Amino acid sequence: MKRFSVPFARMNGLGNEIVVADMRGAATRIAPDAARALARFEDTRFDQIMAIHDPQTPGTDAYVRIINRDGSEAEACGNGTRCVVQALASETGTRAFTFETRAGLVTAREGEDGLISVDMGRPRFGWQEIPLAEEFRDTRAIELQIGPIDAPVLHSPSVASMGNPHAIFWVAEDVWSYDLERFGPVLENHPVFPERANISIAHVTSPNALTLRTWERGVGLTRACGTAACAAAVSAARTRRTGRLVTVTVPGGDLLIEWREDDGVMMTGPAEWMWSGRLDPETGDFVRDPEAEELPEIA
Numbered sequence: 628m629k630r631f632s633v634p635f636a637r638m639n640g641l642g643n644e645i646v647v648a649d650m651r652g653a654a655t656r657i658a659p660d661a662a663r664a665l666a667r668f669e670d671t672r673f674d675q676i677m678a679i680h681d682p683q684t685p686g687t688d689a690y691v692r693i694i695n696r697d698g699s700e701a702e703a704c705g706n707g708t709r710c711v712v713q714a715l716a717s718e719t720g721t722r723a724f725t726f727e728t729r730a731g732l733v734t735a736r737e738g739e740d741g742l743i744s745v746d747m748g749r750p751r752f753g754w755q756e757i758p759l760a761e762e763f764r765d766t767r768a769i770e771l772q773i774g775p776i777d778a779p780v781l782h783s784p785s786v787a788s789m790g791n792p793h794a795i796f797w798v799a800e801d802v803w804s805y806d807l808e809r810f811g812p813v814l815e816n817h818p819v820f821p822e823r824a825n826i827s828i829a830h831v832t833s834p835n836a837l838t839l840r841t842w843e844r845g846v847g848l849t850r851a852c853g854t855a856a857c858a859a860a861v862s863a864a865r866t867r868r869t870g871r872l873v874t875v876t877v878p879g880g881d882l883l884i885e886w887r888e889d890d891g892v893m894m895t896g897p898a899e900w901m902w903s904g905r906l907d908p909e910t911g912d913f914v915r916d917p918e919a920e921e922l923p924e925i926a
């Protein structure tokens with residue numbers, strides 16, 4: 628019997644590996660088991676699936692479900708949102724979109740230069756909003772450290788919500804000199820983060836630039852995390868490490884982040900289509916479109 632399948636595109640959001648699945652018109656969801664199965668195939672290894680569903684609210688273009696590699700659902704995904712814009716813009720010729728996600732409404736626009744800007748909404752810093760397990764004394768850094776008490780390797784992260792929870796550890800040296808693969812899972816699952824957290828290491832290189840590496844909740848090491856770039860940028864500005872307009876360099880490239888005076892955070896960066904296919908949302912089985920032009924894989 629022929630099984631139900633939906634079209635999907637394998638996309639690249641600055642090294643963030645994204646599957647955009649077209650679930651419009653489908654009366655079903657991508658099952659967590661299907662996401663985990665899809666993530667195991669070498670071809671479709673991804674950081675997030677962005678599942679485009681029919682709109683639920685008048686005035687929006689789509690409801691977007693964001694599914695991490697481990698099958699968990701996220702509230703927000705900056706790089707994935709740019710990929711959804713790119714996919715829908717090439718389908719419809721429209722350049723501006725409003726999406727609904729678990730974090731709320733997100734507006735996005737493709738510019739003349741092909742770069743895509745997403746209004747990521749307002750950052751939140753309250754302990755219940757992030758959320759943290761308990762109130763913290765200093766509103767700009769929490770007491771959390773890795774390594775010996777008197778000589779911690781990482782300590783006192785800034786915490787913020789961009790719809791999803793983030794902790795940013797500030798370091799004075801190259802972000803590559805820290806073993807994020809080792810510290811990431813410990814910090815992601817630390818009891819201070821009841822909903823786990825995305826963990827980043829940030830190095831401010833000038834008043835308008837920082838470099839960032841991220842261990843993503845539900846994923847692991849990633850080459851780019853858009854919400855982490857936003858959380859790092861607003862935390863850097865809030866602690867007077869930078870101004871409100873910064874270039875955030877992640878392993879996959881650069882994102883421009885502006886924390887506007889109206890409190891909204893604007894993220895601008897690229898998105899790239901790689902190949903397409905069809906996906907069974909119940910099992911994660913997929914086939915590649917044979918006629919699809921193949922672009923080079925992400926390095």
Ligand SMILES: N[C@@H](CCC[C@H](N)C(=O)O)C(=O)O
Pocket residue numbers: 643674675695700701702703704705706707791792825843844845846851852853854855
């Ligand atoms: N890659 C994303 C963030 C995806 C969600 C994250 N793993 C979470 O669970 O919060 C981005 O570009 O923002």
